[in-house]
Amino acid sequence: MIDQNYRWYPVYTRSRAEKKAYDELTRKGIQAYLPLRKTLKQWSDRKKIVEEPLIKSYLFVYISSKEYTEVLMTNGIARFIYFSGKIAAMPDQQIDHLKLLLATEEELAVFDYEIKLGEKVLIKAGPFKDMVAELVSVHHKKRIILRLDNIGYAIEINTSMAFVEPI
Incomplete structure (x- = not known):
């Protein structure tokens, strides 16, 4: 039987301490979930697939x-995450959805800002890196149309919203 007083709560960890905090919580017998994604890291001498937190500093x-x-x-x-002056709780279903999302092979991009249509953005990666553009439309967060100030045309770019940031 599930205790109705138990809920999922997001907690904020110290920088780069997500895995250690998760391990210690489980050693204490506290049920915890740390969403991890596999990513390819490259150093000067090698490449390696590593697991890193999907959302930095959260579990x-x-x-x-x-x-x-x-x-x-x-x-x-x-600390705990607060919303409207109370410790934020999450529905079980949101955690289940997060687990399902991570079970797919889809590449996920997480960013903590919202860019609205018409907003000026800076392109952070790819062939248009460091260009300023206007966000015209978004298609499934992978294909975005930007109006480039420098040439006056709108160009559809096959890139992730993770590679642009608001100015």
């Missing part, structure tokens, strides 16, 4: 309010 704990303090006393945990 999720399934606890009751009695365990708040125990979570905060875990090495690597900085």
Whole structure:
């Protein structure tokens, strides 16, 4: 039987401490979820596929309010995430959806800002790197149409929204 007082809560970790905090939470018997994605990293001498957090400095704990303090006393945990003055709780379904999303082979891009149509953006990667453009439309977050200031044309670019940022 599932205790109705248990809920998923996002917690903020210290920088680059997600895996250590997750390990310590599970050692304490606290159910935690750290969404990881595989990514190819390249160094000067080699390439390697590594698992890194999908959302930097975040992990999720399934606890009751009695365990708040125990979570905060875990090495690597900085604080709970608050929304409207209360500790933010997440529906079980959102965690399930996140797990399903990560189970697919789709390449995921996570960014923490919202870019609206008509907004000026800076292109951070690819052949148009460092150009300023206007976001005209977005197709499935992979193909975006940008109006490039320099040439006055709109160009559809096959890139991720992760490679543009608002100015």
